[in-house]
Amino acid sequence: MSLIVQKFGGTSVGSIERIEQVAEKVAGFRADGHSIVVVVSAMSGETNRLIALAHEVQERPVAREMDVLISTGEQVTTALLSMALNKRGVKARSYNGSQVRILTDDAHTKARIREIDDARLHADLDQGYVIVVAGFQGVDENGNITTLGRGGSDTTAVALAAALKADECQIYTDVDGVYTTDPRVVDGARRLSHITFEEMLEMASMGSKVLQIRAVEFAGKYQVPLRVLHSVKDGPGTLITIEDDSKMETPTIAGIAFNRDEAKLTIEGVPDMPGVAYRILGPIGEANIEVDVIVQNVAHDKTTDFTFTVSRSELARAEEVLNKVASEINARKVTSDNKIAKVSVVGVGMRSHAGVASQMFAALAEEGINIQMITTSEIKISVIIEEKFLELAVRSLHSSFELEKEPLDENAA
Amino acid sequence: MSLIVQKFGGTSVGSIERIEQVAEKVAGFRADGHSIVVVVSAMSGETNRLIALAHEVQERPVAREMDVLISTGEQVTTALLSMALNKRGVKARSYNGSQVRILTDDAHTKARIREIDDARLHADLDQGYVIVVAGFQGVDENGNITTLGRGGSDTTAVALAAALKADECQIYTDVDGVYTTDPRVVDGARRLSHITFEEMLEMASMGSKVLQIRAVEFAGKYQVPLRVLHSVKDGPGTLITIEDDSKMETPTIAGIAFNRDEAKLTIEGVPDMPGVAYRILGPIGEANIEVDVIVQNVAHDKTTDFTFTVSRSELARAEEVLNKVASEINARKVTSDNKIAKVSVVGVGMRSHAGVASQMFAALAEEGINIQMITTSEIKISVIIEEKFLELAVRSLHSSFELEKEPLDENAA
Numbered sequence: 001m002s003l004i005v006q007k008f009g010g011t012s013v014g015s016i017e018r019i020e021q022v023a024e025k026v027a028g029f030r031a032d033g034h035s036i037v038v039v040v041s042a043m044s045g046e047t048n049r050l051i052a053l054a055h056e057v058q059e060r061p062v063a064r065e066m067d068v069l070i071s072t073g074e075q076v077t078t079a080l081l082s083m084a085l086n087k088r089g090v091k092a093r094s095y096n097g098s099q100v101r102i103l104t105d106d107a108h109t110k111a112r113i114r115e116i117d118d119a120r121l122h123a124d125l126d127q128g129y130v131i132v133v134a135g136f137q138g139v140d141e142n143g144n145i146t147t148l149g150r151g152g153s154d155t156t157a158v159a160l161a162a163a164l165k166a167d168e169c170q171i172y173t174d175v176d177g178v179y180t181t182d183p184r185v186v187d188g189a190r191r192l193s194h195i196t197f198e199e200m201l202e203m204a205s206m207g208s209k210v211l212q213i214r215a216v217e218f219a220g221k222y223q224v225p226l227r228v229l230h231s232v233k234d235g236p237g238t239l240i241t242i243e244d245d246s247k248m249e250t251p252t253i254a255g256i257a258f259n260r261d262e263a264k265l266t267i268e269g270v271p272d273m274p275g276v277a278y279r280i281l282g283p284i285g286e287a288n289i290e291v292d293v294i295v296q297n298v299a300h301d302k303t304t305d306f307t308f309t310v311s312r313s314e315l316a317r318a319e320e321v322l323n324k325v326a327s328e329i330n331a332r333k334v335t336s337d338n339k340i341a342k343v344s345v346v347g348v349g350m351r352s353h354a355g356v357a358s359q360m361f362a363a364l365a366e367e368g369i370n371i372q373m374i375t376t377s378e379i380k381i382s383v384i385i386e387e388k389f390l391e392l393a394v395r396s397l398h399s400s401f402e403l404e405k406e407p408l409d410e411n412a413a
Numbered sequence: 414m415s416l417i418v419q420k421f422g423g424t425s426v427g428s429i430e431r432i433e434q435v436a437e438k439v440a441g442f443r444a445d446g447h448s449i450v451v452v453v454s455a456m457s458g459e460t461n462r463l464i465a466l467a468h469e470v471q472e473r474p475v476a477r478e479m480d481v482l483i484s485t486g487e488q489v490t491t492a493l494l495s496m497a498l499n500k501r502g503v504k505a506r507s508y509n510g511s512q513v514r515i516l517t518d519d520a521h522t523k524a525r526i527r528e529i530d531d532a533r534l535h536a537d538l539d540q541g542y543v544i545v546v547a548g549f550q551g552v553d554e555n556g557n558i559t560t561l562g563r564g565g566s567d568t569t570a571v572a573l574a575a576a577l578k579a580d581e582c583q584i585y586t587d588v589d590g591v592y593t594t595d596p597r598v599v600d601g602a603r604r605l606s607h608i609t610f611e612e613m614l615e616m617a618s619m620g621s622k623v624l625q626i627r628a629v630e631f632a633g634k635y636q637v638p639l640r641v642l643h644s645v646k647d648g649p650g651t652l653i654t655i656e657d658d659s660k661m662e663t664p665t666i667a668g669i670a671f672n673r674d675e676a677k678l679t680i681e682g683v684p685d686m687p688g689v690a691y692r693i694l695g696p697i698g699e700a701n702i703e704v705d706v707i708v709q710n711v712a713h714d715k716t717t718d719f720t721f722t723v724s725r726s727e728l729a730r731a732e733e734v735l736n737k738v739a740s741e742i743n744a745r746k747v748t749s750d751n752k753i754a755k756v757s758v759v760g761v762g763m764r765s766h767a768g769v770a771s772q773m774f775a776a777l778a779e780e781g782i783n784i785q786m787i788t789t790s791e792i793k794i795s796v797i798i799e800e801k802f803l804e805l806a807v808r809s810l811h812s813s814f815e816l817e818k819e820p821l822d823e824n825a826a
Contacts, residue, residue: 016469050489054496056429061496068507069492072485079482080466083474094481098511099556120556143512143533 001033002167007157010044012172012231013077023084030090035125039135039157042073063108067147074134082132092130097137104138104146111146116163154215162222169224172231177238180403181256185394188404194239199254202346202380253347253401256394260341263315266307269332272299279329283321289314293375312338341390344382357381363400369393414446415580420570423457425585425644426490436497443503448538452548452570455486476521480560487547495545505543510550517551517559524559529576567628575635582637585644590651593816594669598807601817607652612667615759615793665762666814669807672755676728679720682745685712696734702727706788725751754803757795770794776813782806
């Protein structure tokens with residue numbers, strides 16, 4: 001019998017009816033003899049309702065008080081789910097973040113988990129209780145309530161699974177697994193029976209928003225087997241694990257990820273001298289703007305062009321910062337473009353398979369799609385293209401790498 | 414400069430607008446240099462909303478989970494009020510019951526406070542923070558969330574005032590003080606500038622529901638000066654204190670209390686023998702039915718009649734229990750009447766003034782009001798009369814004891 005941590009998000013617990021469904025599912029696992037810890041989010045809409053109340057009072061409330069306020073949302077769900085389990089004759093007890101105790105740093109609204117006290121939970125599990133934990137929250141060493149930021153419930157689940165040395169951490173969502181690409185774009189998109197943490201990270205960061213990145217990183221670091229499942233439909237979902245060397249053959253490419261949410265900024269005619277990248281990106285970082293792709297070309301005439309992408313919503317702010325930088329470092333000019341998209345092929349298998357890049361570029365060339373920027377990592381190749389070609393690019397790559405076909409070694413899964 | 418604990422109930426914090434009004438009031442006290450601890454209830458309607466959610470899941474949810482659920486209501490208010498204070502440049506920090514920490518026993522939904530840790534609060538007060546505490550809740554020694562029962566926020570405020578040795582505990586309500594009787598019944602009803610704890614207890618238990626009885630008991634026990642004030646209108650309210658022997662003259666009667674919420678049960682022809690009162694009231698107590706007035710007449714023919722009153726809503730249940738008892742002890746029969754009312758004159762002064770009872774009975778007789786039961790304590794005389802005479806009785810007593818007139822020693826207050 002296994003110890004399983006299960007996480008249900010806001011939509012899955014969005015009404016009493018949905019909470020009853022979750023209780024039914026959990027009761028089933030319990031009846032099979034598994035030990036269960038359930039992590040829940042606030043009922044969908046509740047967090048937004050609370051935030052709206054806060055904003056009626058103050059535009060920028062103190063972060064400490066925001067955490068006190070919104071952490072109540074998950075607590076409500078834990079109590080209701082525990083009741084629904086008790087009703088089914090399943091012993092259950094709810095815990096909020098400070099009761100567990102999930103110790104975090106004191107960075108309110110975006111705290112990081114430091115330590116989890118598992119003694120109390122183990123005692124309850126040993127007595128046959130299902131433990132229902134409020135996701136997304138913790139407590140700092142001074143006893144202040146903290147929250148982990150939106151979507152932090154995934155992180156709570158993984159952290160609990162790591163602390164309890166659970167056999168599996170199951171994330172219930174509104175999709176039945178991780179796909180080779182977005183099924184809305186490619187008809188032949190196929191659910192993966194498994195994927196590695198690294199691949200999942202690359203897929204997730206590209207907008208396949210099935211899981212929170214932090215949760216996947218955490219799971220990878222502590223080697224917690226993570227499974228993505230549908231909260232209502234039955235099915236095996238997708239298991240995210242460390243790379244399994246024993247496998248006969250690793251498929252070259254796991255999937256095609258893409259992201260329309262980026263914009264491109266170029267600062268042209270930058271004097272080619274040491275420290276210039278820092279002088280450009282330092283102020284951007286200080287302004288709390290996250291940068292994704294960064295490309296610097298080789299210099300011509302002692303100047304170079306420096307290009308990077310940011311989230312579209314931050315383009316205006318980034319441009320403002322960059323214009324100031326440009327005049328300080330005597331760059332020629334700043335240009336921007338928000339009609340771009342990023343497309344990536346992701347797969348740990350590409351490490352040992354030459355020619356993935358050339359196959360990718362060939363497929364795009366065949367469709368007449370111009371590549372504006374290229375960036376590569378060990379398990380990913382990303383290109384920036386004009387946004388209007390996005391669907392075409394994804395479909396042609398999906399087909400070029402034959403992702404619609406089940407690989408041989410997946411049949412066992 | 415004083416240390417003041419202020420409590421605002423659900424209606425006073427029922428909307429963002431009302432919360433802003435409370436913040437304004439608290440900020441005023443802070444500007445005057447006082448140290449302030451504010452205790453708040455859930456926004457009106459919120460507790461009922463949460464209870465309704467629970468009842469959608471289960472008719473009788475486990476008490477532990479009910480506490481986890483409904484304790485979120487007060488926590489939301491603490492955060493919002495802290496924000497509203499911060500907005501006004503007043504440093505404020507919110508605390509829930511387990512953060513304070515308000516240690517209670519483990520009687521979920523009706524826990525009793527055992528101990529309050531005041532170290533953290535004093536540290537914050539010394540730094541000039543207004544402390545906003547969630548009323549109505551605490552934590553047991555195993556870290557489980559508990560609640561004190563409906564209206565428990567008054568108790569939280571008094572307990573905090575006692576622990577912090579506050580100069581005054583102010584309870585803000587929708588009335589501007591304690592009156593000699595209900596102004597809706599007697600036009601000349603007058604606000605008392607002060608009243609003793611004992612008188613307040615007798616007034617409160619009779620349905621003058623300004624304050625929770627437990628809170629008054631607590632305040633009396635720890636000699637916390639308690640003041641009842643209007644949450645919006647300015648005014649001195651009513652100060653509830655220990656008896657002040659230095660006063661020139663204590664007014665004989667503080668007020669006229671009444672209660673329409675009782676019903677009367679009589680068990681007739683009870684064999685007059687030792688232990689019979691216990692055999693009757695034991696089963697009633699076991700059924701968790703609270704008894705108020707109890708009267709046993711002297712025996713005739715070796716049997717006696719035994720009469721007591723209960724809350725009207727429990728009459729049916731009490732009758733059922735009593736019928737069983739009657740057949741067990743060979744009593745003749747059980748009768749009941751729910752068309753009754755209780756009227757009391759209350760005052761510590763009656764201890765030293767003879768003739769209060771006779772003056773009361775004379776006033777009632779003059780109006781032709783028949784007295785069904787009489788019960789007396791050191792500072793109270795209560796009679797049970799037919800319900801239809803209630804208003805007439807209250808008015809005639811108010812006038813007979815000249816309560817509309819300001820007593821001499823009240824001018825100073």
